[in-house]
Amino acid sequence: MIGTAREGRHISITGLGCHVPDRILANAELETMVNTSDEWIMERTGIRERRIAKPEEALTDIALPACRAALEDAGVAAGDIDLIVVATVTPDMMFPSTGALLADELGAPDAAAYDLSAGCTGFMYALAQAYGMLAGGLAQRALVVGGDVLSKILDWHDRSTVVLFGDGAGAVVLETVDEDGFLGFELGADGGGGMSLWLPNSGSRAGEANGRATVQMNGREVFKFATRILVHSAETILARCGMTVDDVDLYVPHQANVRIIDHATKKLGFPSDRVVINVDRYGNTSSGSIPLALADAAADGRLKRGALVLMTGMGAGLTWGSALMRWTKETA
Numbered sequence: 192m193i194g195t196a197r198e199g200r201h202i203s204i205t206g207l208g209c210h211v212p213d214r215i216l217a218n219a220e221l222e223t224m225v226n227t228s229d230e231w232i233m234e235r236t237g238i239r240e241r242r243i244a245k246p247e248e249a250l251t252d253i254a255l256p257a258c259r260a261a262l263e264d265a266g267v268a269a270g271d272i273d274l275i276v277v278a279t280v281t282p283d284m285m286f287p288s289t290g291a292l293l294a295d296e297l298g299a300p301d302a303a304a305y306d307l308s309a310g311c312t313g314f315m316y317a318l319a320q321a322y323g324m325l326a327g328g329l330a331q332r333a334l335v336v337g338g339d340v341l342s343k344i345l346d347w348h349d350r351s352t353v354v355l356f357g358d359g360a361g362a363v364v365l366e367t368v369d370e371d372g373f374l375g376f377e378l379g380a381d382g383g384g385g386m387s388l389w390l391p392n393s394g395s396r397a398g399e400a401n402g403r404a405t406v407q408m409n410g411r412e413v414f415k416f417a418t419r420i421l422v423h424s425a426e427t428i429l430a431r432c433g434m435t436v437d438d439v440d441l442y443v444p445h446q447a448n449v450r451i452i453d454h455a456t457k458k459l460g461f462p463s464d465r466v467v468i469n470v471d472r473y474g475n476t477s478s479g480s481i482p483l484a485l486a487d488a489a490a491d492g493r494l495k496r497g498a499l500v501l502m503t504g505m506g507a508g509l510t511w512g513s514a515l516m517r518w519t520k521e522t523a
């Protein structure tokens with residue numbers, strides 16, 4: 192799916208908030224849990240540490256502070272939100288949805304609220320959906336949440352996955368603005384590659400003797416897919432919007448692995464000062480990754496009003512998605 196957003200209403204991000212659990216799990220501690228080393232993890236992934244939820248913490252506990260921060264940043268009351276989309280593969284439970292639980296906790300009784308599953312690309316899919324509903328006039332103010340608590344679905348004996356992932360959530364408010372905002376989206380899915388990154392025993396295909404469902408991954412296949420698709424999706428959306436890499440002020444790729452980001456950055460031709468990287472501190476937080484990266488760029492002063500921002504996510508499905516936007520908010 193690809194489309195530009197040049198006619199009709201202008202929709203933009205007017206508030207941004209994030210939250211991660213307090214507990215830091217550094218590579219040195221992982222060395223005591225599985226047969227790995229700080230050196231291997233740093234060299235192959237660039238990840239130094241990640242955040243891990245407490246046993247009693249679920250997605251809503253992590254997403255709620257992010258939602259509240261985003262609403263405050265936008266200066267919007269929860270009661271004025273009429274759409275909540277939560278991108279996640281680790282909802283509190285299969286149903287009720289995390290969206291509905293958050294709507295209740297926040298106090299947004301008039302909001303349509305639901306969850307969306309597109310792996311680590313979920314936040315990009317959710318942005319595009321909310322954009323479409325606002326542009327079509329179906330909703331006026333949306334809260335888009337990307338968050339995951341992947342630590343809950345990892346096999347903590349599997350060194351090939353535990354080193355990669357972390358927990359975290361981000362939220363943005365989408366509203367109509369006078370000009371600029373989103374310029375276009377490109378989204379895709381290839382279920383044929385789906386079994387490269389999957390959660391067996393987790394749905395209606397689960398066997399009777401199912402144990403705890405844990406993430407299974409063919410790392411090399413996902414690596415090949417990721418390096419190819421980050422470049423392809425970025426080039427496709429830029430071409431469709433009549434822009435080039437030189438026009439982009441800030442590139443916000445999914446934070447999966449520093450080697451994947453470096454590959455895409457070099458291939459696309461971005462100078463490093465225009466690329467947001469925080470995978471070293473958070474690992475791969477799945478749907479939380481891009482909003483967490485946006486928040487870091489806002490904090491370090493690179494996310495400015497007028498900046499052309501390119502975001503690209505990829506993940507389980509296999510799925511991918513890019514959004515191109517002209518940032519409209521004044522950030523500190």
Ligand SMILES: CC(C)(COP(=O)(O)OP(=O)(O)OC[C@H]1O[C@@H](n2cnc3c(N)ncnc32)[C@H](O)[C@@H]1OP(=O)(O)O)[C@@H](O)C(=O)NCCC(=O)NCCS
Pocket residue numbers: 226227228231232235236311350351354355408410411413414417447448475505506507
């Ligand atoms: C997982 C990943 C880091 C592995 O890096 P790699 O360079 O491809 O490493 P390989 O899979 O070729 O494995 C190399 C060796 O390291 C070993 N290894 C795997 N994980 C290890 C770990 N945590 N510590 C130490 N050694 C490890 C492997 O067993 C293998 O050993 P062998 O050669 O004796 O068989 C990399 O493939 C990757 O990042 N893939 C994408 C994953 C991803 O982003 N998933 C989420 C997408 S949203």
